[in-house]
Amino acid sequence: MSIDRRQTLAGLAGTLALPLLGRSAFAQGAGTFRIGALNPVTGSGSPYGTGMQKMILAAAEMVNAAGGAGGRMFEVFAEDTQTNPQAAVLAAKKLIEINKVQAILGTWASGVSLAVIPLTNDAGAILMHTSGAPALSVAPSNAKGLGYRFQATNDRFGRAFAEIAQKEGFKRPATMAFNNASGIGNTEGFRKAWEAKGGKVLEAVVYEPNQPSYRAELQKVLAAKPDVIVTGSYLADTTIILREWFQTGDATRWIIPGWAANPDLVKALGPDVTEGLFSVDSISNEEAPSFQMYDAAYRKAVGQPGLSNVYGAMTWDMVVTLALAMEAAGPGADVAAINAKMRDVANPGGTKVYSFAEGKAALKAGKINYEGASSILDFDAAGDVTPDFGVSVISKGKIERRYVTKI
Amino acid sequence: MDAYLIAIAIVTGIYVLMALGLNLQYGLTGLINFGHVGFFCVGAYAAAILASRGWPAAATFPIAAAVAVAAAWPLGLVSLRLRDDYFAIVSLGFSEVVRLVATSERWLTNGVQGIAGIPRLFADLSGTTQALAVLALLLVLNGLAILAMRRIVASPFGRMIEAIRDNEEAVRALGKDPARFKIQVLMLGAALAGVSGAVYAHYIGFIAPEQFVPLVTFQIWMAIVMGGVGRVSGALVGSGLLMLFLEGSRFLRDLLPFVSEVEMASVRIGVVGLALILFTLYRPQGLMGDFTRR
Numbered sequence: 001m002s003i004d005r006r007q008t009l010a011g012l013a014g015t016l017a018l019p020l021l022g023r024s025a026f027a028q029g030a031g032t033f034r035i036g037a038l039n040p041v042t043g044s045g046s047p048y049g050t051g052m053q054k055m056i057l058a059a060a061e062m063v064n065a066a067g068g069a070g071g072r073m074f075e076v077f078a079e080d081t082q083t084n085p086q087a088a089v090l091a092a093k094k095l096i097e098i099n100k101v102q103a104i105l106g107t108w109a110s111g112v113s114l115a116v117i118p119l120t121n122d123a124g125a126i127l128m129h130t131s132g133a134p135a136l137s138v139a140p141s142n143a144k145g146l147g148y149r150f151q152a153t154n155d156r157f158g159r160a161f162a163e164i165a166q167k168e169g170f171k172r173p174a175t176m177a178f179n180n181a182s183g184i185g186n187t188e189g190f191r192k193a194w195e196a197k198g199g200k201v202l203e204a205v206v207y208e209p210n211q212p213s214y215r216a217e218l219q220k221v222l223a224a225k226p227d228v229i230v231t232g233s234y235l236a237d238t239t240i241i242l243r244e245w246f247q248t249g250d251a252t253r254w255i256i257p258g259w260a261a262n263p264d265l266v267k268a269l270g271p272d273v274t275e276g277l278f279s280v281d282s283i284s285n286e287e288a289p290s291f292q293m294y295d296a297a298y299r300k301a302v303g304q305p306g307l308s309n310v311y312g313a314m315t316w317d318m319v320v321t322l323a324l325a326m327e328a329a330g331p332g333a334d335v336a337a338i339n340a341k342m343r344d345v346a347n348p349g350g351t352k353v354y355s356f357a358e359g360k361a362a363l364k365a366g367k368i369n370y371e372g373a374s375s376i377l378d379f380d381a382a383g384d385v386t387p388d389f390g391v392s393v394i395s396k397g398k399i400e401r402r403y404v405t406k407i
Numbered sequence: 408m409d410a411y412l413i414a415i416a417i418v419t420g421i422y423v424l425m426a427l428g429l430n431l432q433y434g435l436t437g438l439i440n441f442g443h444v445g446f447f448c449v450g451a452y453a454a455a456i457l458a459s460r461g462w463p464a465a466a467t468f469p470i471a472a473a474v475a476v477a478a479a480w481p482l483g484l485v486s487l488r489l490r491d492d493y494f495a496i497v498s499l500g501f502s503e504v505v506r507l508v509a510t511s512e513r514w515l516t517n518g519v520q521g522i523a524g525i526p527r528l529f530a531d532l533s534g535t536t537q538a539l540a541v542l543a544l545l546l547v548l549n550g551l552a553i554l555a556m557r558r559i560v561a562s563p564f565g566r567m568i569e570a571i572r573d574n575e576e577a578v579r580a581l582g583k584d585p586a587r588f589k590i591q592v593l594m595l596g597a598a599l600a601g602v603s604g605a606v607y608a609h610y611i612g613f614i615a616p617e618q619f620v621p622l623v624t625f626q627i628w629m630a631i632v633m634g635g636v637g638r639v640s641g642a643l644v645g646s647g648l649l650m651l652f653l654e655g656s657r658f659l660r661d662l663l664p665f666v667s668e669v670e671m672a673s674v675r676i677g678v679v680g681l682a683l684i685l686f687t688l689y690r691p692q693g694l695m696g697d698f699t700r701r
Contacts, residue, residue, distance in 0.1 A: 044617070079657065080671070085613050090414055094657055097411035114523045115613045122534060135523055179510060181520040181615070 033072040033326065035060070036079060036095035036104040038116065039315070043083025044180070045108040051312040052106045052130075053078050054301040055294070059319035059356075062297070066357040069323035070338075071331035077101055083108070085115035092116045096123045102335050103322055106315040107131065110181050117141050124335055128318040130311050132157070132185050137382035146339060148321075148383040150314035150374055152282045154182060158189015159407045160280060160389035161230050161255055165190075166197060167405070168278070170253070174203040174226035176217065176241065178233050186232030186257060202226050207237070214241045218248070228253045233260050239268045246273040255280060258392070259310065263399065271397030279399055282387035284313050284374055290320075290354040294373035310374065317372035321346055324359045324370055346370050347378045413538045419650045420545035421607050426630045426642035427552045428599030434637035435565065436592045437572030439495040442482070443627055445502030446475040446597040448619035450604025452509060455522045455614050464528050468605050475601025476594045478505070483590035490575070502621060509616040521615025528609045541610055548606070552599055556639050568592055629679060633686050635693030644695050652679050 037056040040049035060074035077099040081088035095101045096119060103126035107113045110133035120127040127147045132154035135141055165173055175187035184206060191201045203224035207217045218241060221229060229252055238260040258281025266274050285291050294316045295306035306313060324345040329337045350367030353359040362368045370377060375387035389405045425447060432438040450471040457467045486497045509516045529540040559565045570578050571585045578585050608614050626649060634645020656675040
């Protein structure tokens with residue numbers, strides 16, 4: 001078999017023309033509202049991305065099954081950011097220009113959200129994201145007020161850590177952070193908040209990911225003789241660090257973010273090692289009916305408990321909040337009108353509702369306040385949520401919630 | 408639609424600029440440079456750091472090129488003794504060193520949090536006009552690079568580097584010093600990658616070390632292997648083909664809704680890999696290959 005240049009070029013031209021064939025599929029149907037699900041399906045966000053995307057699809061299906069929002073049905077276009085700003089920019093351009101979406105949901109990494117938000121701003125589309133970077137709250141990123149953050153900023157996490165360390169009476173904290181924006185964001189936020197309280201952080205170690213052992217880093221931290229170590233870490237590295245720490249026989253306590261100090265960690269290490277760890281998480285609104293609905297949907301779509309992916313709960317809430325805002329803005333409202341209703345349907349001052357169908361009915365009677373699955377979802381002026389933080393202590397292999405901290 | 412196509416064209420242009428540099432190094436001189444992304448990274452960071460301190464783009468571009476060239480010089484010195492595979496390993500190590508420096512030197516690069524809000528080029532223009540201006544700039548840069556490349560190929564310098572590629576011992580026997588030429592070629596290619604990085608930083612507006620992984624180098628390699636090693640047109644066609652594979656699969660996704668996004672991501676890489684294998688089997692010279700020599 002031999003292919004000459006002409007045949008190859010002809011084949012390529014044919015491939016180029018392929019998208020044109022599908023053009024009819026892109027025609028905007030009447031009564032639909034197009035949204036883009038732009039999630040980290042591959043790359044470093046891949047443990048969460050698939051679940052996030054499936055929850056957007058499931059929530060959109062639920063809204064459509066309830067008769068649509070503001071007389072319109074959701075149509076979802078899914079894309080992968082590859083957790084990479086460049087790929088995300090192209091994907092976002094495609095969603096906006098070709099698929100004509102009016103809102104993009106579920107960007108995860110801060111770098112990706114920072115790269116995508118200028119595009120949604122230019123297009124007058126809404127961007128709902130779960131990134132931690134504080135820069136996303138303010139101008140120029142959120143100059144138009146079209147950006148919404150469903151996750152606590154890293155600063156808020158750090159503040160929560162500091163509150164807890166103070167409340168527990170620790171005096172000599174040190175930090176260990178996974179070397180990425182989120183890991184360092186947590187420990188830096190802690191340092192800022194702790195120093196604002198007049199304290200001093202004894203040692204701040206940053207470690208590189210994917211190491212088989214973290215002994216050197218541990219020795220450096222423990223040499224400062226801290227009474228508590230605050231981490232910005234993930235499950236895999238936390239498992240190794242704690243195992244090696246336990247082998248040293250040291251009696252330091254640990255404050256660890258909830259996405260690392262979870263049941264999987266206890267399962268991997270056993271009750272002895274994990275005894276007395278503090279696990280801190282922005283509270284998914286676990287007791288709320290909205291969380292129950294999300295949990296059921298997550299189990300059905302992914303086959304795991306909803307708590308295993310806090311970002312899944314956030315993307316679920318994104319769709320529901322957007323749908324309620326559309327319902328409140330009325331049929332045929334444009335994005336600006338919908339955007340103006342976002343806080344009306346999510347913030348306090350109305351009947352508390354927990355699902356789209358419930359909210360749709362209650363909107364006929366008056367104001368509503370959607371209480372989400374990921375948090376109670378009250379947006380401040382910058383479009384950020386301020387969730388409460390739950391403090392759990394691991395005792396005899398069980399993670400027990402002790403109290404809730406408000407910041 | 409237009410803005411999307413322009414965005415693809417811009418990214419392709421950025422890739423072409425890098426591919427031209429690599430083509431000069433590998434295609435013409437035979438230097439197996441697996442660290443091309445290192446120069447791209449250096450250029451991007453140089454431009455980003457200066458631009459976010461208020462320097463105009465007219466200044467950041469030449470400086471990005473100069474810094475990349477400066478980074479290439481010591482690498483050239485170190486690796487003169489190494490040929491083929493050994494140079495490949497050293498250059499791969501070099502690009503990883505660059506990435507780790509960008510990760511660790513937080514005072515300069517803001518570490519893993521990256522540099523956000525890099526000013527855009529032609530910021531006074533808006534929307535499509537701005538994007539078209541960036542594209543025009545890239546076309547001019549690529550045009551200049553191609554012109555320079557053609558002059559190089561036709562010059563005594565060009566014949567010399569091709570001779571180095573074909574038989575370095577023979578060149579040495581003729582009393583020429585291959586080392587000097589290799590360093591020069593490395594620096595020229597690095598300049599192109601550096602400029603390409605500067606455009607990238609200004610266009611995307613956010614850079615972080617995780618964007619400068621070796622995968623980028625290998626994408627450029629795929630481009631020139633598919634396009635045709637040693638040919639300027641090969642760099643053009645190969646980069647276009649690469650973008651077609653990477654972006655075209657997005658549309659495939661809309662046409663084949665039963666393929667999930669996760670599977671699509673794997674399919675995308677798989678298709679590029681398959682294409683590479685088929686090319687080496689049936690078309691080892693690449694699409695635009697040089698058929699005068701077999």
